[in-house]
Amino acid sequence: MTTMESKEEISDTDSGIILQSGPDSPTSPVKDLSPHTRALKLKHQSLEDRLELCLLELRKLCIREAELTGKLPSEYPLTPEEKPPRVRRRIGASFKLDEGLMQKNQQDSELQALETDLALQQQIYVAARKLSLEDNLSKPQKKSRLLQCKREERKVKDLQEAVFQHRIKSECNSPCVSTSSSQNKDLCMSDDSSLSDVVALDDDVDSSSPLSPPVLNNSCSDPLQLSEKPLQSSPQPSRVDSPTGTPVTPESCRIPLTQFVRNSALRHNHTTSAPSTPELLVRRQYSQSFSRLLVLRTAVHGSRLFCTADFRVQSPESTLKDSDQSFSSHIGSPVRTEPTEIPKLCPPPYGFHFGAQKKNFPDPTKKTSQPLSSPGRRRTPLEDSQQSLQNLDTGVCSLSSSPVAQQIGATSPRRVLKPPPPYTRVVRTPSLKEYPNHAIRLMPREIVSEELKSWHQRNKLQKLWLNNGEKQASLSVTSPTSPHLPPFNQGSGNLILQRAPDGTPVQWFVAEDAEIVSQV
Amino acid sequence: MAFVPGQPVTAVVERIEIQKLFQGENLILGFSIGGGIDQDPGQNPFSEDKADKGIYVTRISPGGPADVAGLRIGDKIMQVNGWDMTMVTHDHARKKLTKKSEHVVRLLVTRKSLEEVVKHSMGRP
Numbered sequence: 321m322t323t324m325e326s327k328e329e330i331s332d333t334d335s336g337i338i339l340q341s342g343p344d345s346p347t348s349p350v351k352d353l354s355p356h357t358r359a360l361k362l363k364h365q366s367l368e369d370r371l372e373l374c375l376l377e378l379r380k381l382c383i384r385e386a387e388l389t390g391k392l393p394s395e396y397p398l399t400p401e402e403k404p405p406r407v408r409r410r411i412g413a414s415f416k417l418d419e420g421l422m423q424k425n426q427q428d429s430e431l432q433a434l435e436t437d438l439a440l441q442q443q444i445y446v447a448a449r450k451l452s453l454e455d456n457l458s459k460p461q462k463k464s465r466l467l468q469c470k471r472e473e474r475k476v477k478d479l480q481e482a483v484f485q486h487r488i489k490s491e492c493n494s495p496c497v498s499t500s501s502s503q504n505k506d507l508c509m510s511d512d513s514s515l516s517d518v519v520a521l522d523d524d525v526d527s528s529s530p531l532s533p534p535v536l537n538n539s540c541s542d543p544l545q546l547s548e549k550p551l552q553s554s555p556q557p558s559r560v561d562s563p564t565g566t567p568v569t570p571e572s573c574r575i576p577l578t579q580f581v582r583n584s585a586l587r588h589n590h591t592t593s594a595p596s597t598p599e600l601l602v603r604r605q606y607s608q609s610f611s612r613l614l615v616l617r618t619a620v621h622g623s624r625l626f627c628t629a630d631f632r633v634q635s636p637e638s639t640l641k642d643s644d645q646s647f648s649s650h651i652g653s654p655v656r657t658e659p660t661e662i663p664k665l666c667p668p669p670y671g672f673h674f675g676a677q678k679k680n681f682p683d684p685t686k687k688t689s690q691p692l693s694s695p696g697r698r699r700t701p702l703e704d705s706q707q708s709l710q711n712l713d714t715g716v717c718s719l720s721s722s723p724v725a726q727q728i729g730a731t732s733p734r735r736v737l738k739p740p741p742p743y744t745r746v747v748r749t750p751s752l753k754e755y756p757n758h759a760i761r762l763m764p765r766e767i768v769s770e771e772l773k774s775w776h777q778r779n780k781l782q783k784l785w786l787n788n789g790e791k792q793a794s795l796s797v798t799s800p801t802s803p804h805l806p807p808f809n810q811g812s813g814n815l816i817l818q819r820a821p822d823g824t825p826v827q828w829f830v831a832e833d834a835e836i837v838s839q840v
Numbered sequence: 841m842a843f844v845p846g847q848p849v850t851a852v853v854e855r856i857e858i859q860k861l862f863q864g865e866n867l868i869l870g871f872s873i874g875g876g877i878d879q880d881p882g883q884n885p886f887s888e889d890k891a892d893k894g895i896y897v898t899r900i901s902p903g904g905p906a907d908v909a910g911l912r913i914g915d916k917i918m919q920v921n922g923w924d925m926t927m928v929t930h931d932h933a934r935k936k937l938t939k940k941s942e943h944v945v946r947l948l949v950t951r952k953s954l955e956e957v958v959k960h961s962m963g964r965p
Contacts, residue, residue, distance in 0.1 A: 464878070471882050836879060837898050838934040839872045 445472040870904020876930030886914035
């Protein structure tokens, strides 16, 4: 249009003959040279320019909308070009950290820094996971995203570990343990099957079917029953890895069990995803009506020692923040968490040595007379059918005594657990009052932390061995306290250099982390 | 050695010229590399910045051509015969190093100690 107009102008001034060429020319009759027309033309031109700008903006907005919604809106202005642009649905990977994390005025600034790092890292992990689950990814893209996700997950674990160590050192007795069962669910289903016998707690819950109250005598059962109801009605705080992705609560103490549990059966099983082990499946069937994440938590406080088990129930829109923050392993503190926690609980375990086999769920109704100290004892799924209570048995036989065990069994609380909605985890710290004569309290602190450490190491070794099974690299053991820098295995003489037939060196895997190293 | 993506990288580098050695049928350089943009940077024990996806020397065969030439473990390779190594895949780097037609590779490598040396030498006249 512009060129045509300028041609017209030129021809006007040059020869007075109007040469009209271009696609639009036939439509307009011979123009007068009057300024009136010219003004009109100018206006026309400016309007067209504005229209052009608006169309551009509309295009951009349509693309953005398409990225958000996944499909291109119909208002997208298409010029004579044929096909609409391909849009890619963007995965929302932005997040906002909990403000509370920033402003907490803890005395221990290092711990605070660790915790903020942890929260941040968890957010990053969630974002990475969302990215990896995006559809329409090409194969290498998907692979790299999964790798990234795994990396972030590992960082989260490391940070949690660090926070936990820090808490242990500083004898922090602040609350709850955060486990990330949902982080494992899709990505590493079958990797840790050897550890999967543990806590078979399902995270997806049918909220419709309430639990039948176990047949137990417990004085504390009533408050716990009461406490359920507020939980049902009020949603719980969402954890970082819940679908809505809101920030995690700051108080997240960790215990060795969490790491173990996390790698194991503790999966955020969707109804659509298959369980990783048959045992899980069986347990799922029986625990279908409720969900909880059983977490063993140990705390050292003063001269006494005890273990408490935490449940964490999480749902996307829950407001159980208070209970999380009030989780504490204070000995003798009243059951202040009860009003807001889901009561489903196990009596605290009296030992720390749990291997893959050792997570037991003794039915308190039936096993009060049996010593809870048998390490290899497994709860058969059949026993679960009726009970609404699961106990975590860490199986340190040497540390528990039979009478104590009986007492524990007898006094384990009876709870009625109404299953929380899907994607929930129960978090709860039982009060020590419930277990006044628990074996753990009679144990000296040093023994327990020693066992913790050894368990840690064993766990890591186990993991190492699992991963190293097929690789021919020499083993290097990670020190439990330095998770951040995996050992780098410098190729030594015993590494076999493989060469392809044409003489080019072939890459091989070094160490358990599958870092590729090429020899040149 | 941290870098800002999109900005030019500046580093103190050392030129190292390695003569490849014939070992049987193969031309070897006597060191191993790790890293690359397709690799996991978090596992690199030599990098300061755990997001650095550069090519690092992970092992040196003692007495080999690289060792003799002065390459050290943990060095980050910036260039190989003029080819950039800061933003390449692992395999690409390997190929550039193992060209059979080239018997000499001239590397530009950087390491943390180099920067410190320069700093010290500049700081103390």
